[in-house]
Amino acid sequence: MKIGIVVYSQTEHTYSVAQKLQEKFQEEGKEVEIERIVPEGEVHPGSKDIKFETLPDVEKYDALIFGSPVHAFSLAPAMKAYLEQIPSLQNKKIAAFVTKGLPFNWTGGNKAIDKIKDICQSKGGSIIGTEVVVWNKSRDKKIGDLIRKFSVIF
Numbered sequence: 636m637k638i639g640i641v642v643y644s645q646t647e648h649t650y651s652v653a654q655k656l657q658e659k660f661q662e663e664g665k666e667v668e669i670e671r672i673v674p675e676g677e678v679h680p681g682s683k684d685i686k687f688e689t690l691p692d693v694e695k696y697d698a699l700i701f702g703s704p705v706h707a708f709s710l711a712p713a714m715k716a717y718l719e720q721i722p723s724l725q726n727k728k729i730a731a732f733v734t735k736g737l738p739f740n741w742t743g744g745n746k747a748i749d750k751i752k753d754i755c756q757s758k759g760g761s762i763i764g765t766e767v768v769v770w771n772k773s774r775d776k777k778i779g780d781l782i783r784k785f786s787v788i789f
C-alpha cells in the first residue's frame with residue numbers, strides 16, 4: 636500500500652507533523668511520501684480562484700493523509716481549493732488532520748475537518764481517521780496520539 640501525505644503548510648507546523656508521521660511509517664516499513672500543496676502567490680482567508688505552483692497527484696496512492704492549518708475558523712482556502720479540484724477519491728483510504736493556534740473548540744478545528752470530510756466523500760473517498768492538533772504547550776502529546784492512531788489504521 637502506497638501512502639501519500641499531502642500537506643498545505645504556511646509556517647511549517649502542519650508540515651512538521653507530516654514529517655514525524657512519515658518517520659514513524661518508514662520505521663514500520665511502510666511506503667510513504669510527503670507532497671506539498673503550493674499555491675501561486677499569497678493566499679488569504681477570502682481568496683477565490685486559487686492557482687497552484689505544485690499540485691500533488693493523488694492517483695498514485697492507495698491511501699492518503701491530508702494535513703492543513705485552520706484559517707479564519709475553517710479549512711485553509713488553499714487546501715479547500717486543492718481538494719475540490721481532485722477528480723476522484725474512489726477506493727482511497729483517507730485520514731486527515733489540521734493544526735490550529737487557538738485552544739477553544741469553536742475556533743475552527745472541527746469545521747475544517749468537516750469540510751475535508753464533505754469534499755472527500757463527495758469524490759467517493761472514505762475518511763477513516765481525523766485529528767485536530769492545537770499548537771500550544773501540549774502539542775507534542777497530541778502529535779504522539781495522532782501518530783499512534785494513524786499508524787494503527789494504515
Ligand SMILES: Cc1cc2nc3c(=O)[nH]c(=O)nc-3n(C[C@H](O)[C@H](O)[C@H](O)COP(=O)(O)O)c2cc1C
Pocket residue numbers: 643644645646647648649650680703704705706707708709734735736737738742743744770
Ligand atoms: C490567516 C490565518 C488565520 C488563522 N485562523 C485561525 C483560526 O481561525 N483558528 C485557529 O485556531 N488558528 C488559526 N490560525 C493559526 C494557524 O491555524 C496555526 O498557527 C497553524 O498551526 C499554522 O499551520 P502551518 O504552520 O502549517 O501553516 C490562523 C493563522 C493564519 C496565518
